[in-house]
Amino acid sequence: MTSPPSPTPPESVIRPRIRPRRLRRTAPLRRLVAETRLSAADLVLPLFVKEGVSAPVPVGSMPGVLQHTRDSLRKAAREAVEAGVGGLMLFAVPATKDPIGRAATDPDGILNVAVADLVAEVGDATIVMADLCLDEFTDHGHCGVLTDDGHVDNDATLDHYARMAVALAEAGAHMVGPSGMMDGQVAAIRAALDAAGHTDVSILAYAAKYASAFYGPFREAVDSSLTGDRKTYQMDPANTAEALREIRLDVAEGADIVMVKPAMAYLDVVRRAAETVEVPVAAYQVSGEYAMIEAAAANGWIERDRAVTETLTCIRRAGASIVLTYWATEVARRLP
Template identity: 50%
Template sequence: MPQAGYPATRLRRNRRADWSRRLVRETTLTPDDLIWPIFVIEGTGERSAIAAMPGVDRLSIDLAVKAAEHAATLGLPAIALFPNTDSALRDEAASQAVNPGNLVCRAVRAIKAEVPDIGIICDVALDPYTSHGHDGLLVDGEIDNDKTIEVLIAQALVQAEAGCDILAPSDMMDGRIGAIRAALEENGFTQTQILSYAAKYASAFYGPFRDAVGSGQQLHGDKKTYQMDPANGDEALREVALDVAEGADMVMVKPGLAYLDIVWRVKEAFKLPTFVYQTSGEYAMLAAASERGWLDRERVILESLMACKRAGADAIFTYFASEVAKRLKDAR
């Protein structure tokens, strides 16, 4: 419908006052939109700073429980756990991934015992457990898709048994969603949700994360044979379509800000819960620039998260989750 021109139409009228801007705001951000990633380490009372992620620490299980309690009081619906496995326990077969007593499974049990109503998301991938730092098994110098899936199934089952609510395969192996869904059904985990990292790109934004989980120095080569080419957009839609057909309940696009066009396309095409991961590299850039006074920390964080929501994201993995949730809660 054609609009009247100036001066009958003055778009600044709606921007004139704070109450008016709030009244006509198209996109909103609440704690319900945020998922807090937490890095877990062995020990008791242990807190280890991550140099490349100012303000983010690795936490021992007891402190991770306290973090989960804090998340619940802030109204965050879920946390995501990522283990930093002792290097002595990493091997080519990723054997710790399928150990029911591994670090992440113990963390899930401890958190569920104290904070039963918060959702727990567990990464399903082998990079925290392999001696070579890859998300899959290396056979003759290449990632073996089908052998990796066999291990991912076993990993998913021990995490579900521990009490994980949402399994999040981030490995990008072909066919793993269908295989994991079938295994969950066969073993009685019919209510366990799957959040597929359906469009995960071979990005340079993951560096600080790999240091946080201890896989960065372990990594041999790169992950370009299984993670997506940053140049491709149509391929992302194919990946999502396959994972949805195989039983994914939700899908993820990763990284965030540099891939919001993909978020938009996925949400428009599939109309299903679409998540985005504001990566460690994105966090590091904003946090470091803010520390130096180059950016207004509060405003730039909220703006970056609002951009994710505006692009169509239903939820955002962000290391700023607790900080932002507190700010939003205090502003009510």
């Protein structure tokens, strides 16, 4: 039995002459016309090193992320560099904390010795960056020193940041990342570095860092002692114009790169930053963003690898030329 002939379309149907779908037909075509490309060199891997541990410690809320020993840190750094990752951002967990974070400026403190380890291991092949903040080192968990009534003292904190910047530079850091959102932090750090002869050490400023709910797993990763919140110095998630003001101020004070943090919920800020300044714009895909995707994938709700690549591509598409992500090494290995 033969099938009836297909009905002839009515004369009123106009077949499209312009067909955008032609360029989506095959994978090579889609690759050829892709407007945004993700490269291993765009990615920076955040790493955690913990003082006094004999084996790496898994971070429970961040599957696959470790608090490293100095030895395992060197190994992870080598693997990242071999995969082509563009840089490493180091965070440290000291064995002891105090009200002013003395371990942050101690040349023999865990952050400074770990920076020296990385520079010795891979320093000629990548950019060794270090987080410049006191929150990992203070027993109260805030990003600065406190007044007697418990408030963060902006200007007193700048003195500590200046000393920390010089200590990191003397350990060999190529770039420092001030993340405390203190007013004037970039100017204070630039002046201290220049006065100490470290004019070539660059500054990646956390210029628009929001008081976000997405930092929870990170606090586990650095054994945070935070009491209260950071809303008096980190930015209100409702604000964009304020972010642009902060970004312009940091550039005027000498920032070489500015960063928006978090990334995924703030892509509009990333876009506006890229349109506002001429220095490179970075974005940090933070711990909560990482944990959400890993948890959803573990439950079979999303395709993990596709979701990871999609989010990173979208951050690049928004205007970030550099993306900090805990998936940096993994993604770099599978990029063409």
